[in-house]
Amino acid sequence: xxxxxxxxxxxxxxxxxxxxxxxxxxxxxxxxxxxxxxxxxxxxxxxxxxxxxxxxxxxxxxxxxxxxxxxxxxxxxxxxxxxxxxxxxxxxxxxxxxxxxxxxxxxxxxxxxxxxxxxxxxxxxxxxxxxxxxxxxxxxxxxxxxxxxxxxxxxxxxxxxxxxxxxxxxxxxxxxxxxxxxxxxxxxxxxxxxxxxxxxxxxxxxxxxxxxxxxxxxxxxxxxxxxxxxxxxxxxxxxxxxxxxxxxxxxxxxxxxxxxxxxxxxxxxxxxxxxxxxxxxxxxxxxxxxxxxxxxxxxxxxxxxxxxxxxxxxxxxxxxxxxxxxxxxxxxxxxxxxxxxxxxxxxxxxxxxxxxxxxxxxxxxxxxxxxxxxxxxxxxxxxxxxxxxxxxxxxxxx
Amino acid sequence: xxxxxxxxxxxxxxxxxxxxxxxxxxxxxxxxxxxxxxxxxxxxxxxxxxxxxxxxxxxxxxxxxxxxxxxxxxxxxxxxxxxxxxxxxxxxxxxxxxxxxxxxxxxxxxxxxxxxxxxxxxxxxxxxxxxxxxxxxxxxxxxxxxxxxxxxxxxxxxxxxxxxxxxxxxxxxxxxxxxxxxxxxxxxxxxxxxxxxxxxxxxxxxxxxxxxxxxxxxxxxxxxxxxxxxxxxxxxxxxxxxxxxxxxxxxxxxxxxxxxxxxxxxxxxxxxxxxxxxxxxxxxxxxxxxxxxxxxxxxxxxxxxxxxxxxxxxxxxxxxxxxxxxxxxxxxxxxxxxxxxxxxxxxxxxxxxxxxxxxxxxxxxxxxxxxxxxxxxxxxxxxxxxxxxxxxxxxxxx
Numbered sequence: 001x002x003x004x005x006x007x008x009x010x011x012x013x014x015x016x017x018x019x020x021x022x023x024x025x026x027x028x029x030x031x032x033x034x035x036x037x038x039x040x041x042x043x044x045x046x047x048x049x050x051x052x053x054x055x056x057x058x059x060x061x062x063x064x065x066x067x068x069x070x071x072x073x074x075x076x077x078x079x080x081x082x083x084x085x086x087x088x089x090x091x092x093x094x095x096x097x098x099x100x101x102x103x104x105x106x107x108x109x110x111x112x113x114x115x116x117x118x119x120x121x122x123x124x125x126x127x128x129x130x131x132x133x134x135x136x137x138x139x140x141x142x143x144x145x146x147x148x149x150x151x152x153x154x155x156x157x158x159x160x161x162x163x164x165x166x167x168x169x170x171x172x173x174x175x176x177x178x179x180x181x182x183x184x185x186x187x188x189x190x191x192x193x194x195x196x197x198x199x200x201x202x203x204x205x206x207x208x209x210x211x212x213x214x215x216x217x218x219x220x221x222x223x224x225x226x227x228x229x230x231x232x233x234x235x236x237x238x239x240x241x242x243x244x245x246x247x248x249x250x251x252x253x254x255x256x257x258x259x260x261x262x263x264x265x266x267x268x269x270x271x272x273x274x275x276x277x278x279x280x281x282x283x284x285x286x287x288x289x290x291x292x293x294x295x296x297x298x299x300x301x302x303x304x305x306x307x308x309x310x311x312x313x314x315x316x317x318x319x320x321x322x323x324x325x326x327x328x329x330x331x332x333x334x335x336x337x338x339x340x341x342x343x344x345x346x347x348x349x350x351x352x353x354x355x356x357x358x359x360x361x362x363x364x365x366x367x368x369x370x371x372x373x374x375x376x377x378x379x380x381x382x383x384x385x386x387x388x389x390x391x392x393x394x395x396x397x398x
Numbered sequence: 399x400x401x402x403x404x405x406x407x408x409x410x411x412x413x414x415x416x417x418x419x420x421x422x423x424x425x426x427x428x429x430x431x432x433x434x435x436x437x438x439x440x441x442x443x444x445x446x447x448x449x450x451x452x453x454x455x456x457x458x459x460x461x462x463x464x465x466x467x468x469x470x471x472x473x474x475x476x477x478x479x480x481x482x483x484x485x486x487x488x489x490x491x492x493x494x495x496x497x498x499x500x501x502x503x504x505x506x507x508x509x510x511x512x513x514x515x516x517x518x519x520x521x522x523x524x525x526x527x528x529x530x531x532x533x534x535x536x537x538x539x540x541x542x543x544x545x546x547x548x549x550x551x552x553x554x555x556x557x558x559x560x561x562x563x564x565x566x567x568x569x570x571x572x573x574x575x576x577x578x579x580x581x582x583x584x585x586x587x588x589x590x591x592x593x594x595x596x597x598x599x600x601x602x603x604x605x606x607x608x609x610x611x612x613x614x615x616x617x618x619x620x621x622x623x624x625x626x627x628x629x630x631x632x633x634x635x636x637x638x639x640x641x642x643x644x645x646x647x648x649x650x651x652x653x654x655x656x657x658x659x660x661x662x663x664x665x666x667x668x669x670x671x672x673x674x675x676x677x678x679x680x681x682x683x684x685x686x687x688x689x690x691x692x693x694x695x696x697x698x699x700x701x702x703x704x705x706x707x708x709x710x711x712x713x714x715x716x717x718x719x720x721x722x723x724x725x726x727x728x729x730x731x732x733x734x735x736x737x738x739x740x741x742x743x744x745x746x747x748x749x750x751x752x753x754x755x756x757x758x759x760x761x762x763x764x765x766x767x768x769x770x771x772x773x774x775x776x777x778x779x780x781x782x783x784x785x786x787x788x789x790x791x792x793x794x795x796x
Contacts, residue, residue: 019683023540023541023683026542026682026683027540027541027542028724029540029719029722029723029724030540123537129684129685129687130687131533131537134536134537135529135532135533138529138532138536138705138709139521139529139532139705140705141705141708142421142425142427142428142701142704142705142707142708143421143425143701143704144424144425268669268690270669271666271668271669283701284424284697285417285421285424285697285698285700285701285704286527286691286692286697286698286701286702287527287691287692287695287697287698288690288691288692289527289528289689289690289691290688290689290690290691291687291688291689291690292666292686292687292688292689292690293684293685293686293687293688294684294685294686297685299682299683299684299685300683300684300685302683303540303541303681303683303684304684306540306541306683307536307537307538307539307540309540310539310540311536314717319712321427324427325427326426326427
């Protein structure tokens with residue numbers, strides 16, 4: 001444990017970076033300070049925060065004398081990768097929130113941590129303020145893990161909440177989310193499920209000990225949801241939630257997907273609203289756990305970053321204990337499940353290769369089917385489904 | 399970190415002890431085994447579990463050669479205290495779930511840990527499977543803590559759920575809880591709020607860094623709740639939940655209470671049902687967090703115990719960081735708040751010394767008031783209120 005003040009080399013000074021700066025000022029017990037910040041536009045930040053030292057040169061931060069750790073909070077995944085690996089190679093511990101970078105490079109980053117004997121912490125990368133990674137690592141690691149699933153993206157949940165609680169149209173809800181700054185500059189990251197996917201890959205590694213390349217996982221969002229789909233959910237007394245889902249089958253296979261789901265009222269996740277994230281973790285012995293917290297925003301995320309900074313002071317590092325389990329589950333897309341599909345032409349229906357059809361409805365302006373499809377098939381036709389603006393949601397029996 | 403198999407000296411072989419034994423058999427990665435068990439009735443256990451070594455002599459466990467740690471899972475708080483201090487003095491780490499013992503002896507047990515440089519972990523003592531203590535210690539310790547509150551007792555929550563969801567009468571719900579083994583042998587522990595109180599004392603120490611003697615905290619349960627009270631809640635679209643509440647006021651005082659509360663539908667806790675516990679933790683930066691999990695039962699609790707055992711393998715100990723904060727909040731009962739009170743005679747009403755009365759109702763068989771009372775006054779008259787079978791619930795504006 002380091003007793004003196006921790007000196008932070010910071011990359012990025014957006015809402016989370018500024019939130020961290022504010023938080024450090026409010027909590028003297030944290031005993032940490034920002035020594036130097038790398039930003040693209042040095043002049044602008046020098047004007048608003050003249051008391052901080054800024055640079056545009058990454059190496060000036062990485063090689064700054066007396067720096068204890070690096071906090072990486074920039075958007076660009078490839079630049080983040082260069083920074084994080086550069087820091088670890090200098091044996092500088094790193095705290096990052098960059099889920100896209102982590103989802104792409106985790107195996108190699110785990111190796112690098114080991115090689116350099118230097119910690120990389122990233123609880124802020126999945127579900128903002130909810131300590132879900134830390135709990136999977138430290139608390140739920142001695143049980144037989146069954147599943148991890150939940151609302152991993154705050155922006156899409158905000159939009160769905162506005163639709164189902166405040167009866168806004170899909171278009172108006174999207175507009176409001178944009179106005180409140182809840183959407184990424186590229187909104188498809190949130191709405192098409194990619195942001196949830198990156199988080200799911202990270203959580204899966206900590207929950208089940210295996211890394212699954214994001215490209216292997218079926219990912220479908222709420223972009224093509226129409227008023228007819230919303231009406232269907234309301235008629236059934238359910239709500240759509242965009243769910244990241246990782247589950248071990250009884251025969252030891254690991255099923256992963258990001259897909260809207262028709263959630264019934266008796267589920268924990270039904271009441272997880274607005275920009276909140278909610279994760280349900282199931283183990284054989286501890287049963288069902290539900291963790292809820294703000295999934296985005298400068299203050300909640302910076303609080304998670306500070307918890308990781310503080311953990312590094314106490315020499316904490318992820319042990320990835322699950323990766324050393326005797327039996328690791330094997331990834332599989334070979335599972336059939338009940339879905340609701342709203343389609344446009346009979347061709348669309350053929351495309352999905354339904355194994356069973358339980359309900360079928362068509363009128364002049366609306367066509368849907370409730371039936372059973374295979375996840376492997378969905379994964380193969382994802383892009384065509386999106387082009388044809390088909391909407392699909394998992395529709396469990398309960 | 400200890401690499402070889404951990405040898406456990408176990409006290410108590412009830413549902414949690416047996417759950418732990420089962421769990422260790424299912425999770426070889428835990429790399430731990432029960433070496434010897436102290437029980438009152440050796441013969442009975444020898445018959446059902448002949449493969450384990452039993453003794454009735456506590457010292458035979460504490461002094462057993464090669465024991466790495468003690469797990470204490472007995473009911474009797476005083477006997478537990480003797481075991482836990484005996485183990486710590488022998489520099490044997492201890493995992494315990496005994497909330498009553500902890501609530502009474504925490505300051506001294508913290509000193510003893512320090513003196514002996516030996517860990518005492520007890521996450522199973524508060525909210526069963528929910529890692530609330532660990533998260534307060536390790537994750538929420540760098541923010542400005544505002545409040546910790548929630549449903550800390552599974553049995554009373556089960557009864558309230560049956561009343562408000564399944565429309566059972568109070569008496570029938572109580573009977574069902576008893577049949578299912580959800581009530582302690584002395585049900586007043588659950589129903590009058592004492593069990594919640596002990597947990598609240600433990601959580602408060604970890605969340606705010608101060609130990610408050612249980613006797614100083616107003617504690618009132620659901621024993622005197624009648625059908626008229628239930629009707630009142632339903633008319634207002636609310637549900638009673640028995641809430642343990644710790645909150646820092648803006649002027650830095652710490653307010654604590656265990657009291658039924660009329661919860662409105664928009665609150666997380668409204669949907670926390672059956673034997674589940676739910677805790678809402680608020681910090682200035684991370685905002686609101688909600689943790690839900692099973693609060694009782696052999697399997698969930700033994701899973702929490704095993705997490706603590708595993709943490710001891712990695713030399714984990716509570717640092718009680720909040721106790722070293724620059725400014726500790728001062729305990730106070732001097733706060734007035736809105737309550738619903740169902741009473742019997744005008745004398746009852748005088749007793750409570752209402753500061754304001756907002757609503758007053760009386761008929762031949764039912765009398766209630768909605769008004770403002772002071773917590774200090776309630777604390778002073780608690781026993782008289784119970785004798786007179788008065789029912790009280792906090793009734794916040796929202």
